[in-house]
């Protein structure tokens with residue numbers, strides 16, 4: 001089965017000792033490309049170091065909502081510098097986390113806004129982490145407000161991204177009408193092992209609505225092990241468990257789903273792509 005992992009933190013400390021073996025396991029499972037997102041300055045830099053070592057990996061740089069209050073102006077300028085690297089194919093991960101609130105909401109909003117602006121400037125899609133506390137949807141609703149405020153779905157973003165998704169909802173979680181709203185905005189939706197957890201049942205109904213050319217799968221390693229994968233540390237090879245679940249929801253063969261997610265990945269994360277000239281960055 002052909003596969004990709006659209007979100008995998010191989011740049012986390014927990015992979016430092018054996019990333020080579022983890023990648024061999026992923027290759028054996030059919031994983032062809034892995035996107036490694038940063039969550040702060042150090043992890044963004046590490047994502048680029050991994051891409052330098054393994055050319056079938058891709059990097060994203062940005063600031064996670066958990067780190068929103070920790071990255072100062074100097075840190076953000078470093079992210080801007082890193083984002084100029086042509087091997088950076090996306091901006092993130094960023095987003096809103098109203099569940100754990102490791103950074104104050106106001107800082108999360110400021111952080112999300114500048115990550116979205118960077119996505120538009122670079123023509124690279126934003127990777128969005130969106131989580132509310134159990135039974136709530138305030139982060140999802142706030143995100144929709146911010147996407148509207150940033151003009152996602154409008155002419156400026158359409159000019160920068162053409163037919164490509166301007167953002168990816170990573171590790172999808174949320175109610176069905178929210179799923180419809182992000183799909184209508186042209187976003188891609190990535191499914192992780194989170195779908196197997198209690199409280200995430202709406203995703204079962206959301207998956208059939210996502211157009212196949214905007215549907216992705218991911219592990220979010222080292223987190224969110226799906227059932228059947230070791231709980232102590234998730235690894236990219238286990239994306240096949242989630243992919244098989246998604247294929248079933250879509251009513252298609254695993255092999256077809258695999259080909260679809262590879263194509264959707266290539267469409268969202270474009271290598272050797274020219275940068276837009278509208279907003280030259282000093």
Ligand SMILES: [Zn+2]
Pocket residue numbers: 007009037093220
């Ligand atoms: Zn992540």
